[in-house]
Amino acid sequence: MSYLSIQDLSVRLRNGLPLLRKVSLDVKAGEVRALVGESGAGKSMIGKAVLGILPRAVRLTGGKILLDGEDLLALPPKTRRQRIGAKAALIPQDPLTALNPSRRIGPQITDRLVDILGWKRPEAEARALELLEEVHIQSPGRVMKSYPHELSGGMRQRILIASAFAAEPKLIIADEPTTALDVTVQKQILKLIREMQERHQTALLFVTHDLGVVSKISQSLSVLYAGKVIEDTDVRAFFDAPRHAYSKALLAATPKYTDPDGSLMPVPDNIIAAVEREVAAFDAQMNE
Amino acid sequence: MQIVRALLTRLATTLVTLLGAAIIVFVVIRVVPGNPIAMMLPPGATEADIERLKTLYGLDKSIPEQFWIWIVNVVQGDFGTSITLRQPVFDLVIGRLPATLELSLMALLIAVLIGGTAALTATLYRDTKIEGGIDVAGGVALSLPDFLWGLALILVLGVLWPLFHISGRVSPSLGFDFQSNFFLLEALLRFRFDVVFDLLGHMLLPAFALAIPLAAIILQLLKQSLKECMHDDYITLARTKGYSETSIITRDALPNAILPTLTLIGVQFTFLIGGTVIIERLFSYEGLGNMAIDAVINRDLPLIQGIVLVFALLFTLVNLLVDMTYAALNPRLRHA
Ligand SMILES: Nc1ncnc2c1ncn2[C@@H]1O[C@H](COP(=O)(O)OP(=O)(O)OP(=O)(O)O)[C@@H](O)[C@H]1O
Numbered sequence: 001m002s003y004l005s006i007q008d009l010s011v012r013l014r015n016g017l018p019l020l021r022k023v024s025l026d027v028k029a030g031e032v033r034a035l036v037g038e039s040g041a042g043k044s045m046i047g048k049a050v051l052g053i054l055p056r057a058v059r060l061t062g063g064k065i066l067l068d069g070e071d072l073l074a075l076p077p078k079t080r081r082q083r084i085g086a087k088a089a090l091i092p093q094d095p096l097t098a099l100n101p102s103r104r105i106g107p108q109i110t111d112r113l114v115d116i117l118g119w120k121r122p123e124a125e126a127r128a129l130e131l132l133e134e135v136h137i138q139s140p141g142r143v144m145k146s147y148p149h150e151l152s153g154g155m156r157q158r159i160l161i162a163s164a165f166a167a168e169p170k171l172i173i174a175d176e177p178t179t180a181l182d183v184t185v186q187k188q189i190l191k192l193i194r195e196m197q198e199r200h201q202t203a204l205l206f207v208t209h210d211l212g213v214v215s216k217i218s219q220s221l222s223v224l225y226a227g228k229v230i231e232d233t234d235v236r237a238f239f240d241a242p243r244h245a246y247s248k249a250l251l252a253a254t255p256k257y258t259d260p261d262g263s264l265m266p267v268p269d270n271i272i273a274a275v276e277r278e279v280a281a282f283d284a285q286m287n288e
Numbered sequence: 289m290q291i292v293r294a295l296l297t298r299l300a301t302t303l304v305t306l307l308g309a310a311i312i313v314f315v316v317i318r319v320v321p322g323n324p325i326a327m328m329l330p331p332g333a334t335e336a337d338i339e340r341l342k343t344l345y346g347l348d349k350s351i352p353e354q355f356w357i358w359i360v361n362v363v364q365g366d367f368g369t370s371i372t373l374r375q376p377v378f379d380l381v382i383g384r385l386p387a388t389l390e391l392s393l394m395a396l397l398i399a400v401l402i403g404g405t406a407a408l409t410a411t412l413y414r415d416t417k418i419e420g421g422i423d424v425a426g427g428v429a430l431s432l433p434d435f436l437w438g439l440a441l442i443l444v445l446g447v448l449w450p451l452f453h454i455s456g457r458v459s460p461s462l463g464f465d466f467q468s469n470f471f472l473l474e475a476l477l478r479f480r481f482d483v484v485f486d487l488l489g490h491m492l493l494p495a496f497a498l499a500i501p502l503a504a505i506i507l508q509l510l511k512q513s514l515k516e517c518m519h520d521d522y523i524t525l526a527r528t529k530g531y532s533e534t535s536i537i538t539r540d541a542l543p544n545a546i547l548p549t550l551t552l553i554g555v556q557f558t559f560l561i562g563g564t565v566i567i568e569r570l571f572s573y574e575g576l577g578n579m580a581i582d583a584v585i586n587r588d589l590p591l592i593q594g595i596v597l598v599f600a601l602l603f604t605l606v607n608l609l610v611d612m613t614y615a616a617l618n619p620r621l622r623h624a
């Protein structure tokens with residue numbers, strides 16, 4: 001049973017340019033799905049559509065987003081907002097900008113529980129302390145009273161992870177949650193996300209362009225090119241034998257763990273041309 | 289330790305500012321043509337009469353000497369005697385100060401409420417006709433200076449539709465016995481809402497005249513800061529938590545957007561206090577500014593000096609207050 005099911009999702013710029021082309025993907029309850037693709041492919045756009053935070057310059061032109069069996073797009077805006085707040089959460093890309101600089105950490109973790117889900121403040125605070133311990137933050141009491149600028153990037157990402165898990169959501173979208181961090185911190189954060197995901201049995205949509213990370217964290221993956229899903233498979237099958245030529249080239253372009261310094265091959269031009277033709281053919285079919 | 293040093297520095301700069309203002313005014317009002325003695329005496333007074341009066345008011349001495357005498361007295365709390373009103377300057381100024389304070393604070397309150405609400409509304413409806421309309425209103429508000437707004441308000445709400453009083457501070461017919469000079473505050477504290485109503489009837493027009501341009505300035509800067517904040521990542525994150533646009537603007541964006549506006553309000557508020565001089569005259573409002581104009585017309589040197597000193601003190605106090613609020617609101621400064 002899919003906890004998140006995206007069906008034929010289309011998103012366009014206001015001038016009609018397509019950004020997402022009938023994207024379909026499912027994340028089963030408790031499953032980790034990776035979403036890979038080069039920069040500008042539309043990975044973040046999918047996450048934004050699910051969480052209801054599409055930029056003003058784009059609009060959703062078709063498709064369904066089922067969260068826990070309920071079509072989000074069919075709900076009135078206020079209900080949709082609250083449903084998303086209760087059942088899903090975002091682990092953002094840049095921990096340095098994702099916390100409100102003028103508010104203390106504590107309220108930034110508890111606010112959703114108190115304001116949206118109606119918890120009592122002391123309960124929410126106890127929960128926040130518990131979560132901060134879970135993400136291995138020392139002296140959580142002091143951290144709760146701190147302001148973001150007093151904490152390191154790694155600490156802030158831990159806090160954002162704690163905050164994402166606060167309402168015990170059954171879907172978390174992590175949009176390149178480690179790219180803004182130091183390499184050493186990246187590994188710890190990745191490990192932490194996996195640990196939390198396993199403990200809480202949360203479905204996780206993990207956006208990345210690092211195939212090396214994919215094999216470590218996810219069970220299934222979707223490959224996106226120009227806003228179109230060109231491969232949807234489970235991770236084992238993908239690494240054994242990717243079906244699409246573009247996926248093959250992408251895999252070949254990733255350095256192996258056994259040889260991390262191995263040369264990075266760009267995706268060959270003829271393969272890019274082939275996948276571009278595929279996208280063009282799809283668009284032509286759409287416009288008929 | 290740091291706080292003590294900061295306070296001492298602050299005190300020193302305040303004193304230097306006040307001294308500077310005092311010196312400038314002291315010299316300027318003595319070198320410009322016209323002298324108070326000539327104004328006091330009937331035509332046909334003899335040279336001897338003039339000299340006698342000059343000696344009486346100490347005007348026969350050199351300017352530095354006069355200044356020294358004045359400053360020594362001021363330090364001891366003696367601000368001299370008004371030449372025209374023949375009362376201690378200190379009593380006169382303290383008597384009028386509350387009227388001006390009530391007027392400027394009321395104007396500030398109106399400006400912040402209107403400017404702030406307009407900025408928040410424009411942000412909520414950004415990129416729509418509503419934002420456009422608010423921008424146009426702001427532009428119109430800024431196109432006239434405060435005293436012309438005063439004239440316009442008098443014509444429309446005082447003459448055409450006489451909803452407000454256009455002169456004075458309180459209706460004498462009310463016969464209310466004020467114990468202090470903070471009329472509005474006192475009437476409020478004594479629950480005399482009929483008096484409050486009358487006072488507001490006098491105060492609102494001049495207060496609005498002062499407030500309209502400031503409201504527009506607040507609107508423009510606050511709206512711009514708010515709109516910039518709306519692109520920040522923590523705003524997006526708050527959206528995913530389920531918050532409405534209104535609470536995101538007031539709860540998440542406003543505290544981050546408000547600091548530049550606060551600094552600006554501080555500077556602009558000192559301008560507004562300066563503006564009370566003409567506005568009080570226009571509305572015959574019995575405040576410090578109105579008295580200042582009379583003092584200048586009559587070359588009432590001690591009174592001018594006293595009033596200027598109070599205005600300078602007010603300005604520095606406003607700046608100090610802004611700095612303190614800024615530090616209290618900005619967590620990055622608070623812990624530095
Ligand atoms: N606010 C916006 N207004 C207009 N176009 C946008 C906006 N944000 C993104 N786009 C466009 O949408 C497309 C998909 O962007 P998206 O951010 O989803 O890419 P991505 O796959 O997440 O890339 P990256 O790996 O760089 O994060 C891009 O072509 C981008 O230019």
Ligand SMILES: [Mg+2]
Pocket residue numbers: 043044045175
């Ligand atoms: Mg992205």
